[in-house]
Amino acid sequence: MRPSIRTKLPGPKSSIIINKIKKLNIAYSNPYPYVHNKKGEGCYFQDVDGNVFIDFASQICSNPLGYNNPEINAVIKKYKQSPIKYGGQDFNVKEHLDLLEELITITPKGLNRAFLVNSGAEAVENCIKLAMRKQKKAKFGISFRGDFHGRTIGALSYTHSKPIQKQNFFSVQNKILPFNETGGENLIKIINKNGASKIAFVLTEVIQGEGGYNIAPEKLVKKIRKITNSYNIPLIVDEVQSGMGRTGKWWAHQHFNISPDLMSSAKALQVGAAVTSKKFNVEPGSISSTWGGGHTLDLAIGLKTIQIIKKHNLLSHVTRLGSYLKKGLNNLNLENVRGKGLMLAFDLKDKNTRNNLVIESLNQGLVILGCGEKSIRIIPPYIISRKEIDKALEIIDTSNKKVNIPGFRHRGKICSYIQCGESHT
Numbered sequence: 077m078r079p080s081i082r083t084k085l086p087g088p089k090s091s092i093i094i095n096k097i098k099k100l101n102i103a104y105s106n107p108y109p110y111v112h113n114k115k116g117e118g119c120y121f122q123d124v125d126g127n128v129f130i131d132f133a134s135q136i137c138s139n140p141l142g143y144n145n146p147e148i149n150a151v152i153k154k155y156k157q158s159p160i161k162y163g164g165q166d167f168n169v170k171e172h173l174d175l176l177e178e179l180i181t182i183t184p185k186g187l188n189r190a191f192l193v194n195s196g197a198e199a200v201e202n203c204i205k206l207a208m209r210k211q212k213k214a215k216f217g218i219s220f221r222g223d224f225h226g227r228t229i230g231a232l233s234y235t236h237s238k239p240i241q242k243q244n245f246f247s248v249q250n251k252i253l254p255f256n257e258t259g260g261e262n263l264i265k266i267i268n269k270n271g272a273s274k275i276a277f278v279l280t281e282v283i284q285g286e287g288g289y290n291i292a293p294e295k296l297v298k299k300i301r302k303i304t305n306s307y308n309i310p311l312i313v314d315e316v317q318s319g320m321g322r323t324g325k326w327w328a329h330q331h332f333n334i335s336p337d338l339m340s341s342a343k344a345l346q347v348g349a350a351v352t353s354k355k356f357n358v359e360p361g362s363i364s365s366t367w368g369g370g371h372t373l374d375l376a377i378g379l380k381t382i383q384i385i386k387k388h389n390l391l392s393h394v395t396r397l398g399s400y401l402k403k404g405l406n407n408l409n410l411e412n413v414r415g416k417g418l419m420l421a422f423d424l425k426d427k428n429t430r431n432n433l434v435i436e437s438l439n440q441g442l443v444i445l446g447c448g449e450k451s452i453r454i455i456p457p458y459i460i461s462r463k464e465i466d467k468a469l470e471i472i473d474t475s476n477k478k479v480n481i482p483g484f485r486h487r488g489k490i491c492s493y494i495q496c497g498e499s500h501t
């Protein structure tokens with residue numbers, strides 16, 4: 077397959093479906109201008125109008141193995157009988173055990189307990205609750221400026237990436253640290269003022285996702301780990317976007333040689349997971365979820381995803397192809413190229429130019445995604461080849477040159493769909 081755009085975007089069939097969803101969905105956030113037709117192969121997919129795209133957005137990091145992966149399709153074929161979803165925390169399915177067992181083969185040493193839920197926000201939410209349960213005198217939790225942890229009220233209270241995400245939503249008690257080398261000193265100040273026992277947890281993304289693919293300074297991560305260890309404050313690392321091999325290691329925090337007390341995973345794992353150690357065991361009934369551990373197909377795909385990454389040595393592939401891609405982006409003289417493995421980003425001169433670049437690339441059949449104020453994230457599936465990277469780089473280059481021509485404006489209705497490359501997760 078190769079990228080081929082035959083219609084204006086969105087095409088006529090896509091337009092009908094998207095506009096109907098828009099009418100009925102109270103919070104539809106300007107979706108991308110196409111509707112998947114389920115055909116696709118590897119990094120390519122087709123829409124219902126026959127346009128073919130190359131996907132460098134990977135369903136926001138939740139599709140690490142691309143489209144119609146034969147080993148994943150074989151798993152899907154086995155699930156022919158209803159129900160697919162069981163009440164997994166109360167009624168048992170073997171898939172629950174299988175995923176837990178496989179998951180703890182890749183989690184950091186000592187983190188060998190997990191609670192499975194439905195989404196990234198729930199994974200973070202349950203890490204927060206497990207920490208609160210342990211820190212019985214605690215009054216607040218702490219996270220970092222620019223963090224994104226999800227949309228439930230708990231996770232959202234610790235999210236500080238864009239004001240629109242929080243407007244009118246009350247917060248759980250929280251404090252904010254700067255995402256730079258002064259973060260450690262600030263944490264000490266909070267401890268000195270309030271007492272360590274008042275702090276339920278420190279929550280962080282070591283590579284901020286939605287907030288702009290900002291990599292934490294190594295000194296900050298190490299310092300925060302040291303302080304939280306010495307004051308017995310649980311450290312939660314949110315690996316919902318950066319985990320499961322995206323950076324070339326199973327978990328992004330492994331690039332910093334630290335280990336958290338709790339960790340959230342989701343997206344590429346296909347289900348949410350709050351991962352921790354038995355120190356954080358809670359009494360029955362204190363946390364639960366109807367479908368947690370009972371979404372059999374998702375659990376089976378999550379299991380197979382880990383197995384495929386292992387079997388095909390995809391972590392080394394991600395590292396190798398990640399450096400090739402990063403080098404290619406640098407050769408295009410893009411601003412502030414950064415990231416690890418296949419979790420890469422660069423900046424444009426302003427938000428408007430970034431948004432135009434998303435649209436121009438789409439018009440040439442490349443799907444990319446914005447993040448932060450004026451950045452583009454580059455997150456292809458782990459199975460990407462050099463040839464596909466070359467094609468994507470060519471599209472980025474031509475689009476970038478075009479959108480930087482003074483007075484450039486994109487044409488057509490496309491931006492009333494995609495609201496110009498804004499991302500939401």
Ligand SMILES: Cc1ncc(COP(=O)(O)O)c(C=O)c1O
Pocket residue numbers: 136195196197198200224225226227281285286314315316317318342343500501
């Ligand atoms: C780091 C991080 N945490 C939490 C979430 C929330 O995940 P979900 O959208 O599955 O609730 C996201 C989503 O993008 C994320 O990137």
